[in-house]
Amino acid sequence: MASIHLDQIGHSYGTAVYALEKTDMHFEDGKTYALLGPSGCGKTTMLNIISGLLTPSDGRVLLGGTDVTRTRTAERNIAQVFQFPVVYQSKTVFENLAFPLHCRGWDRSRIATRVAEIADLLGLTSRLSQSARRLTADEKQLISLGRGLVRNDVAALLMDEPLTVIDPHMKFDLRRRIKQANDQTRHTVVYVTHDQNEAMTFADEVLVMSAGRVVQRGTPQQLFEAPRNLYVGNFIGSPGMNFVRAERLDGDLRLDGVPLVGADRCRGIAPDAEIVLGIRPEHIAFAQGEELGVPASIVSAQDHGSLLVVDVAVGSDRLRMKVRRDVSFPAGQARLRVSSDQVRLYVDGVLVN
Amino acid sequence: MLSTLKYIAVVLWSAFVVAPLLWALTTSFKTANGVTGGPTYLPYIGFEPSLDGWRSLFGGAGGIDIVRPYMDSLIVTSSASLISIVLGTLAAYGLSRFEYRAGFVKNTDIIFFFISQRIMPPIVLAIPFFLMLQFLGLLDTKIGLILVYVALLLPIAVWIMVDFFDGVPRQIDEMAMLDGCTPFEAFWRIVLPNSMPGILVASMFCVIFGWNDFFFAFTLTFTDTQLLPVAVVSLNSSVTPWWSLSASALVSVAPLILIAIFVERLLSRGTLAGAIR
Known part of the structure; x- marks a missing residue:
């Protein structure tokens, strides 16, 4: 677990327009943050910069005070869950969950214990020996999440609209399970969503983004009671202000x-x-x-x-x-x-x- | 009614496919008398069976030894296919995942460069290949042929695999790196096992092409090395020995039939379908 500091970070995908405007941002250790905003406002870009999938055009990324801007994704030890489930089709559910631990060279018995714990937490115990190929989207997303949670030493857990593909009736349940897992592990969590209810229930602090910049950050209550501008007022609340x-x-x-x-x-x-x-x-x-x-x-x-x-x-x-x-x-x-x-x-x- | 029609169609199609093989099979057991006596299919009744045709494959009377060309063909085809698949898969992964730029040359241009190698008719390539192999002292050798086949098969492998990798979501690689893999490990441990269907299809194309090629085997080898298609054709003389020709045709087509059965098995098991998602 570590704090995340984005020092004057900005990114453009090779055009004059910045997908993420130059910004300075600090995420405290062990807290849960929600990035809230419409599609294309730079939320995913920010996550990918933190995890190292993207090298920012400007600025530095600091994890727990160490500059990791040029450090490889694998060495940053960050867990990320994407919007669409990613499972390794050629592996079983168990092998999928165990893969991050294998990569870290854990021994077999320790892996088995840890995977069993996570499978239990996510309700996947009965599926462990199945091939990951034939699962439903919900279950696949649970596995994606499980692969993120299985390492208990990650610097941060990033979630990129993980509930988009989930059935509405499963959403509530899954949200509860994610929250429960978070409360147990106390990771630094950055949760991207365009659903304000999700943001409000999960997060200690919410960051509202628009067109590549953070418009306002604060507790859910602050955003509701004192939106900094008309955009936030409209965006937060249903109906808006x-x-x-x-x-x-x-x-x-x-x-x-x-x-x-x-x-x-x-x-x-x-x-x-x-x-x-x-x-x-x-x-x-x-x-x-x-x-x-x-x-x-x-x-x-x-x-x-x-x-x-x-x-x-x-x-x-x-x-x-x-x-x-x-x-x-x-x-x-x-x-x-x-x-x-x-x-x-x-x-x-x-x-x- | 519809299913009856379907069965009739299947039976007709099977007859259409199997008949030539059956013809070759019966002919391979005939002698000169049996062949000229009109179409007959039942041994002992229509014609007197003989093993002359099959014996000739192993250097018997009126034939040539086919064992060495067969082994040569196996070695050349499998080596060339293996090299092409390994190099082609690596090249295709790079072209699919990373951006290369040399002046105005970009990824798509490089891919086109690969494919464009196959635009020219073989006859145009024959003379340059001949001269190059001569310069290297590799004319009439297996290594020379393997090099030429790799040059011909690599475009196919790259083309098929680029297309396949483009269909594999980038998130798979990204997720593997998040899970702790280096970029090469992500390719080796995650993307590659997921890409077996593509590799299988590309290998199949390579093997079929390599095994069937006559033209380059004919122009670039003479006596020391002889591939199967050339050897089979050389059986043909003023009096065509239909019996040994049929026997050799059957043994040449056998590996391809085995491959077809193997791939069909995988297809019907669904191993090739929906590799991703």
């Missing part, structure tokens, strides 16, 4: 005439700057009784199981709010209560305060 232009009157920020945010929070913002309010759908509710609320008209409601996502129009803006199923709300016109301390302010697309 609402963004509406605020009216600025007597120093207050208002939405359709109703004051939402006090003048004290606008300190330091140029008086003529255009301010956008970021409001999570979770932080909007229907006003009760005589409460002052933002007048709105209800456009539509979508059933999301235990929740309804309601589309409402405020002036010329559209907002989405999450409402518990059992809450009754008026048809047509309504008033909205917005928790003002949860409202975030954005100038030029970037969070202020």
Whole structure:
């Protein structure tokens, strides 16, 4: 196990465009990180640079403080699980799981014990003597994962969207098993995904990426509560954050005439700057009784199981709010209560305060 | 109804394939009288069987010793095929996995360079080969022929294997390196065992070509070395000895039939299908 330090790392695949913009990044020892972002944003490139499958165009890779930029993949001792299962077809399940240990020159009995442990953890014990050729995609991916976990001395465990090919009903189970294995081994884990739920459940810290750069890193809670810019606000949460232009009157920020945010929070913002309010759908509710609320008209409601996502129009803006199923709300016109301390302010697309 | 038709078709096709072999088999047991007496197929009834044809293969009356050409053919074909497969597989792996560049020459150009060796008709190559072997003092030797066959077989091996390796996901190699292999170990311990189907197909092509080649064996060897196809043809004289010719044809085709049966077994076991994923 080791910390990972990417020192001014950047990479381009032979074109002027950088797949990974020059960046400095530190992953602490024993923590789990999620790289979250849409396809083609540089997540996989970053993993391949860490594991040495790719030599970066710029910068240095440090594992536990040692410069490994020019060190071979094999000598870095990193485990990586790819998006699509990779099994050695000519070998049995046992031989597949034992291969990394063979490469490290373990003796036979030690290998047998260790493989048995991992097979037990992943529920593959009954399959050990089978040929790897005839397994289902789920099982093959479990083997890929197993080959990563079987060495207990790896510097880091990198996972590149390992659950993409897995059946939905298996996903939950597999996620649990991965998490369980992680908790046992306490590796430094970097987990690439485009599924925010996966990122949020796995990771101590989430890094949101876009177009080759890390836009924001923080705990799942930080990303949810204070997205640094409109991109993160949109990307995190389902549905994403609402963004509406605020009216600025007597120093207050208002939405359709109703004051939402006090003048004290606008300190330091140029008086003529255009301010956008970021409001999570979770932080909007229907006003009760005589409460002052933002007048709105209800456009539509979508059933999301235990929740309804309601589309409402405020002036010329559209907002989405999450409402518990059992809450009754008026048809047509309504008033909205917005928790003002949860409202975030954005100038030029970037969070202020 | 459909299955009946299918069986009829299969039977007709089998007859079409087996009949010439049957003809050769019966002819090989005939004498001059038996051959000229019109088509007969049943020994003792249609003709009087004789082992003259088979005896002539071992230097009997009216024939030539076929054992030495047979061994020569085996040695030349297997050596040339083995060398071509080993070199071809290594070259193909390199061309499939690494990028080479020499000025404007890139991987695809190199692959085309290999394949282009087979564009020219053999007759164009015969004279240069002759002169080169003469210069090296290798005319009429097995080594000379092996060299020529390697030059001819290598393009086939490279071509088939590049195509095969291109179909093997790069992740397999990457995973092996992550598991602790050097790039060569990844090739040797993981990719190669996974590539047996491709190697088998390439070997088959090489062996068939090497075994059947007449032209180069004819132009580049004379007396010290003689390959089987040349020896078989040399049986032909003013009076064609059909019996010994048939016997020699049967023994020459036998290894190829064995290979065909072997490959068919592997095919039906599914060993060649779905090597990856």
